[in-house]
Amino acid sequence: MKLKYDFLIQTIDDTVFLVPVGTESFSGMIRSNNTAALIIEKLKQETSFDAIVDDICAKYNAPRNIIAEDIEKVLNALRKIDALDE
Numbered sequence: 001m002k003l004k005y006d007f008l009i010q011t012i013d014d015t016v017f018l019v020p021v022g023t024e025s026f027s028g029m030i031r032s033n034n035t036a037a038l039i040i041e042k043l044k045q046e047t048s049f050d051a052i053v054d055d056i057c058a059k060y061n062a063p064r065n066i067i068a069e070d071i072e073k074v075l076n077a078l079r080k081i082d083a084l085d086e
Helices: 034-042 049-059 064-079
Strands: 007-012 015-020 030-032
Touching: 007 034, 015 034, 030 034, 034 049, 034 064, 049 064
Parallel strands: none
Antiparallel strands: 007 015, 015 030
């Protein structure tokens, strides 16, 4: 999976925004927290769910199943706005 080219990642004052460019499926802007920003950053290149979970688990001291659930929530939000190539 990978973030679609129709979406641009912009960082302003330590806040990460996901901005659609050239897409009709979603108009607006998404502001993400630090964890969602890490997930979005991983999605700049082709990756897998398990690879994202592994990377986030290496950064945070939390149970793997909780991290996986949180990542799935972010991915589902991105799916809702058609931001993922899967």
